[in-house]
Amino acid sequence: MQKAAIEKNNEAIAAQLAPVGRETVQDRVYSELRRALIGGLFEPSQVLTIRGLADALVTSTMPVREALGRLITEKALEALPNRSVRVPPITLERLDDLLRARILIEGEAIALAAARMGPRQIATIETILGEWDEMRALKHKKDVDREVTLNQSFHFEIYRSCGSAVLIPMIESLWLQSGPCIRVAIYAFSEAGEVDTAQYHRRIVTALSTQDAQAARESLVADISRPFTFLRSKLQAAAAKDQT
Amino acid sequence: MQKAAIEKNNEAIAAQLAPVGRETVQDRVYSELRRALIGGLFEPSQVLTIRGLADALVTSTMPVREALGRLITEKALEALPNRSVRVPPITLERLDDLLRARILIEGEAIALAAARMGPRQIATIETILGEWDEMRALKHKKDVDREVTLNQSFHFEIYRSCGSAVLIPMIESLWLQSGPCIRVAIYAFSEAGEVDTAQYHRRIVTALSTQDAQAARESLVADISRPFTFLRSKLQAAAAKDQT
DNA sequence: TCAAAGCAAGTGTGATCACAAATCATAATC
DNA sequence: GATTATGATTTGTGATCACACTTGCTTTGA
Numbered sequence: 001m002q003k004a005a006i007e008k009n010n011e012a013i014a015a016q017l018a019p020v021g022r023e024t025v026q027d028r029v030y031s032e033l034r035r036a037l038i039g040g041l042f043e044p045s046q047v048l049t050i051r052g053l054a055d056a057l058v059t060s061t062m063p064v065r066e067a068l069g070r071l072i073t074e075k076a077l078e079a080l081p082n083r084s085v086r087v088p089p090i091t092l093e094r095l096d097d098l099l100r101a102r103i104l105i106e107g108e109a110i111a112l113a114a115a116r117m118g119p120r121q122i123a124t125i126e127t128i129l130g131e132w133d134e135m136r137a138l139k140h141k142k143d144v145d146r147e148v149t150l151n152q153s154f155h156f157e158i159y160r161s162c163g164s165a166v167l168i169p170m171i172e173s174l175w176l177q178s179g180p181c182i183r184v185a186i187y188a189f190s191e192a193g194e195v196d197t198a199q200y201h202r203r204i205v206t207a208l209s210t211q212d213a214q215a216a217r218e219s220l221v222a223d224i225s226r227p228f229t230f231l232r233s234k235l236q237a238a239a240a241k242d243q244t
Numbered sequence: 245m246q247k248a249a250i251e252k253n254n255e256a257i258a259a260q261l262a263p264v265g266r267e268t269v270q271d272r273v274y275s276e277l278r279r280a281l282i283g284g285l286f287e288p289s290q291v292l293t294i295r296g297l298a299d300a301l302v303t304s305t306m307p308v309r310e311a312l313g314r315l316i317t318e319k320a321l322e323a324l325p326n327r328s329v330r331v332p333p334i335t336l337e338r339l340d341d342l343l344r345a346r347i348l349i350e351g352e353a354i355a356l357a358a359a360r361m362g363p364r365q366i367a368t369i370e371t372i373l374g375e376w377d378e379m380r381a382l383k384h385k386k387d388v389d390r391e392v393t394l395n396q397s398f399h400f401e402i403y404r405s406c407g408s409a410v411l412i413p414m415i416e417s418l419w420l421q422s423g424p425c426i427r428v429a430i431y432a433f434s435e436a437g438e439v440d441t442a443q444y445h446r447r448i449v450t451a452l453s454t455q456d457a458q459a460a461r462e463s464l465v466a467d468i469s470r471p472f473t474f475l476r477s478k479l480q481a482a483a484a485k486d487q488t
Numbered sequence: 489t490c491a492a493a494g495c496a497a498g499t500g501t502g503a504t505c506a507c508a509a510a511t512c513a514t515a516a517t518c
Numbered sequence: 519g520a521t522t523a524t525g526a527t528t529t530g531t532g533a534t535c536a537c538a539c540t541t542g543c544t545t546t547g548a
Contacts, residue, residue, distance in 0.1 A: 022509090024531065026313075049499065062532050065500080066313050069270075073314040075413055082540065083500055094409070101410045104352055165338070166345045166421070169319055170414055177410070266539090268501065293529065306502050309530080326510065327530055 026063040029053075033067055037076050037087070038175050039148050040183020047086040048077070076176035087180050092235055098178045099228040105170055106155075106224065107217045110204075112162040114213035121161050122209050128154045129205060132198050144186055147197075154201055158208070178228075185227035185234075200226070270307040273297075277311055281320050281331070282419050283392050284427020291330040292321070320420035331424050336479055342422045343472040349414055350399075350468065351461045354448075356406040358457035365405050366453050372398045373449060376442050388430060391441075398445055402452070422472075429471035429478075444470070 033053075036042055054064045068085055071077040078088045088094070132150050135143065152175070159171055200223040207215035277297075280286055298308045312329055315321045322332045332338070376394050379387065396419070403415055444467040451459035 026531080051499070060533050061500090062534090066310055069310050070313050070317040074317055075410075084540090085500095097408050097410045101408070101414070104348065108348055164341050164345070166319070166341045166418075170345070170417075173414075174410075270501080295529070304503050305530090306504090310501095328510085329530095 026066050029063045030067040038179040042087045044180045045089040074173045109159045109162040109167050110216050110220045111213040113158050114216045117161045125157050185231045270310050273307045274311040282423040286331045288424045289333040318417045353403045353406040353411050354460050354464045355457040357402050358460045361405045429475045
């Protein structure tokens with residue numbers, strides 16, 4: 001009866017081998033499109049074609065159409081009556097609508113997270129803050145992509161701590177929807193004054209490390225409101241100019 | 245120059261003809277599955293196969309797999325590592341998580357709606373309430389399906405008035421996720437005591453017609469919490485029994 | 489000269505097929 | 519007799535094809 005011995009051996013092997021995983025092509029396409037959307041690589045109102053994307057991603061149309069369908073249901077893309085799909089255009093109403101929803105849900109998430117984040121999690125987000133400073137130190141080239149990625153890591157590291165399997169996908173959906181807008185704002189920030197985003201994040205970290213849920217929520221609201229109000233005034237100015 | 249005359253004739257025709265619309269098979273499959281999910285026609289933990297559903301819906305696999313993919317992204321279904329898909333099982337944590345999210349988001353939606361609902365909208369939900377009473381009057385047969393449908397119409401008529409294109413899809417997603425659970429609760433209600441759901445709805449209508457956002461939110465919370473807390477205690481009892 | 493008809497290229501949708509992985513039942517082995 | 523192999527069936531995934539609709543351009547007619 002070597003059963004126990006065999007079992008033990010298997011466990012030893014299992015401990016050394018990493019699970020290989022089995023990501024489908026569709027999953028990769030979906031992730032890639034998500035990344036592009038959140039990063040703002042597509043412009044608002046830009047139309048996307050299945051075959052065009054399939055060529056760009058070097059696959060067939062099959063995985064692309066399923067990924068597009070999924071993105072449409074989470075409102076990251078929009079299905080036109082012509083059956084073509086585009087990234088949703090920016091309007092003032094939509095901007096306000098998105099911001100309100102993000103304040104509501106991300107605010108709740110960070111309030112929950114404030115009570116649950118241990119020193120381990122705090123350290124992680126402080127590391128991200130450190131990378132941010134590092135990037136800022138050598139400011140010869142403006143790496144907007146990296147800026148977007150770090151911002152995303154910072155926020156989602158916090159949201160992950162809220163412990164809600166329901167809220168997190170909703171927040172992802174909201175980021176997907178606001179991604180194309182935000183990129184525009186970040187570019188504009190980089191050109192105009194460039195208030196330091198890190199200072200907002202630092203206030204969030206301070207609030208979280210003292211488990212002050214209310215302060216954390218308020219700091220977060222200030223952080224995410226900034227690009228929206230900025231974009232809002234820019235849009236209004238553009239609308240006023242069109243009027244004349 | 246008959247141009248104006250022709251134009252006029254075309255308009256006359258357009259006024260009489262209804263737009264035919266062009267719903268795809270995939271859309272119909274998706275709607276049908278949504279209906280089934282919200283109505284609780286599938287049991288939690290039930291696994292669904294593409295070919296099985298395609299046979300049941302009398303189409304090919306193509307529209308079904310795309311509809312399933314969409315439902316998976318909105319967490320209405322769950323993709324297992326085996327690549328099979330099932331309706332998510334009920335757990336205590338998930339129940340609490342869903343209720344918290346629903347209170348947060350639907351509460352916000354009804355508060356927004358309170359300020360925006362006119363006499364027209366109030367009349368509509370009162371009509372739905374009337375149909376409910378009518379159904380209750382002839383209580384010889386318990387029509388759970390109709391009960392579910394009326395409840396859905398009542399709530400979404402309100403949510404539609406909140407004017408947020410972002411919040412409403414989120415609420416739909418939440419209903420999709422809690423549908424399979426709620427059905428269990430409604431069945432249990434029908435057997436056990438059967439407190440009148442309509443009285444909760446009436447309190448909501450009263451609050452809305454006086455534009456009292458706070459009262460509306462509280463009444464709504466009471467309404468949607470009921471099946472959840474009921475189910476919660478039932479689950480805990482079952483867990484306790486399993487322990488022994 | 490300009491608008492409408494006609495044609496051609498492009499695009500989304502659904503069906504079918506090929507293949508790989510999973511599942512289940514049966515058979516073989518210790 | 520319990521466990522492991524082996525085989526058949528089922529299932530999801532991706533590719534390809536056929537068809538219908540849209541779109542943009544050219545051509546035709548007044």
